[in-house]
Amino acid sequence: xxxxxxxxxxxxxxxxxxxxxxxxxxxxxxxxxxxxxxxxxxxxxxxxxxxxxxxxxxxxxxxxxxxxxxxxxxxxxxxxxxxxxxxxxxxxxxxxxxxxxxxxxxxxxxxxxxxxxxxxxxxxxxxxxxxxxxxxxxxxxxxxxxxx
Numbered sequence: 751x752x753x754x755x756x757x758x759x760x761x762x763x764x765x766x767x768x769x770x771x772x773x774x775x776x777x778x779x780x781x782x783x784x785x786x787x788x789x790x791x792x793x794x795x796x797x798x799x800x801x802x803x804x805x806x807x808x809x810x811x812x813x814x815x816x817x818x819x820x821x822x823x824x825x826x827x828x829x830x831x832x833x834x835x836x837x838x839x840x841x842x843x844x845x846x847x848x849x850x851x852x853x854x855x856x857x858x859x860x861x862x863x864x865x866x867x868x869x870x871x872x873x874x875x876x877x878x879x880x881x882x883x884x885x886x887x888x889x890x891x892x893x894x895x896x897x898x
Contacts, residue, residue: 758791758815766792768823784826787814837868837876838884845871846888849881860885 761769772785783804790800797811817825838845848870852863861878868875 755796756791756812756815757794758788758818761788761792765823772823772826778828780828781826784814784817787811788818788826791815837873837880838871840884840887845884849884849888853885 766789769785769789773782773789776782776785783806786804787800787806790803791797795803797808800806800811801808814826838849840846849867852867852870853860856863860881864878864881865875867881
């Protein structure tokens with residue numbers, strides 16, 4: 751015996767419009783794909799076929815169905831706090847203090863300070879680009895000239 755085929759049915763006209771807009775204009779790829787999953791399911795396309803079309807696992811598709819059933823369109827949006835946590839956080843005073851201190855030691859060769867910064871903060875080693883992005887977020891327009 752195989753599993754009973756599951757489809758998302760009974761979508762209102764407003765939900766269809768919202769899903770279509772999310773699929774076409776959503777900011778994040780994962781949100782657009784989830785909207786597409788629901789739209790394909792509405793057209794009675796099986797989970798296996800959706801899996802092949804979108805290159806997603808069946809588990810992901812069933813989880814999308816569950817999120818849709820419980821939360822609607824808001825369930826398809828990636829929740830806050832998901833994803834990789836940053837190595838350096840601008841809002842963490844210790845990170846700011848250590849990085850500023852190490853950069854003052856050798857401002858022209860920040861790549862030589864990476865290992866020491868990571869060791870002092872107790873974080874995973876990170877790249878020069880991570881440090882550069884962190885430093886850009888620290889400086890706001892006009893603040894670089896004020897410190898000089």
